[in-house]
Amino acid sequence: MKRNKTLKTVLALSLMASVMTSCSSDDDTPEVVNEEEIITTMNVTLLSADGSTILLQSQDLDGDGPDAPVITVENLTANTTYAGSIELLNETETPAEDITEEVSEESNEHQFFFEVSGSIVSTTYSDEDSDGNPIGISFVLVTGDSGDGTIQITLRHEPTKPNDGTLADAGGETDISQTFSVVVE
Numbered sequence: 001m002k003r004n005k006t007l008k009t010v011l012a013l014s015l016m017a018s019v020m021t022s023c024s025s026d027d028d029t030p031e032v033v034n035e036e037e038i039i040t041t042m043n044v045t046l047l048s049a050d051g052s053t054i055l056l057q058s059q060d061l062d063g064d065g066p067d068a069p070v071i072t073v074e075n076l077t078a079n080t081t082y083a084g085s086i087e088l089l090n091e092t093e094t095p096a097e098d099i100t101e102e103v104s105e106e107s108n109e110h111q112f113f114f115e116v117s118g119s120i121v122s123t124t125y126s127d128e129d130s131d132g133n134p135i136g137i138s139f140v141l142v143t144g145d146s147g148d149g150t151i152q153i154t155l156r157h158e159p160t161k162p163n164d165g166t167l168a169d170a171g172g173e174t175d176i177s178q179t180f181s182v183v184v185e
Contacts, residue, residue: 037099038063039176041089044153046082046141054082056151058178061091075183076149078119082141083126086112086153088176103155104137110175111159112136113167118149119184133161143184152179 040063044056054076060069076082088099103110107129114123114136121144125134141151159172 037088037102037175038090038092039088039099039155040091041087041096042153042176042178043087043089044084044151044180045087046076046084048077048080048082052077056180056182058180059091063092069178071178071180073180073182075185076120076143078143078146078184080143082143084123084139084141086137086139088155100137104135107135108133108161109158110135111156111161111163111170111172112139113154113156113165113170114139114141115152115154115167116141116149119144119147120149120151120182123151129161131161134165146185147183149182149184150179151182152177154178 040059040061042058046054046056048054054074055072056074057072058069059072060067086100088103090097090099108131111134116123121142123142124140125136126138126140127135129135136155143149154167154177155175156167156170156172157175159170163169163171
């Protein structure tokens with residue numbers, strides 16, 4: 001009788017241990033949390049073949065606060081090709097954090113999109129991620145005849161890649177978007 005009781009106890013303990021271990025997850029690795037970047041400043045540098053440098057800047061130090069971004073735009077030269085580059089900063093930190101490095105490191109999860117009008121003729125990508133899809137940290141911008149134009153630059157997080165180069169096809173979430181109104185002379 002004592003043997004039966006011992007056997008029942010052993011079986012009950014084995015069953016409990018089996019149930020407890022079958023309910024636990026085999027993957028104890030915590031999920032990596034990728035916090036959204038704070039981007040206060042977008043610096044767009046345009047370098048022409050003759051060596052002149054144009055700066056377009058959007059700076060919004062209060063983020064989603066009540067103040068609008070401060071936009072700085074220099075005039076572009078007509079019928080000119082510019083090598084462009086984008087720098088993103090978080091200036092709420094001292095020293096400012098270079099968000100461009102994170103975008104570059106996570107290039108498969110980011111893409112800049114360019115929409116141009118007026119005297120801005122076109123933009124083309126000069127860089128790509130490890131899968132051969134465009135990123136847009138480096139690009140080429142071409143101006144046409146003198147006049148006004150706009151350049152809208154949007155950074156998307158986790159866009160569909162490849163895509164047709166439009167925001168509508170890209171999906172994902174917008175990290176930053178800025179439209180620069182420019183004068184081409």
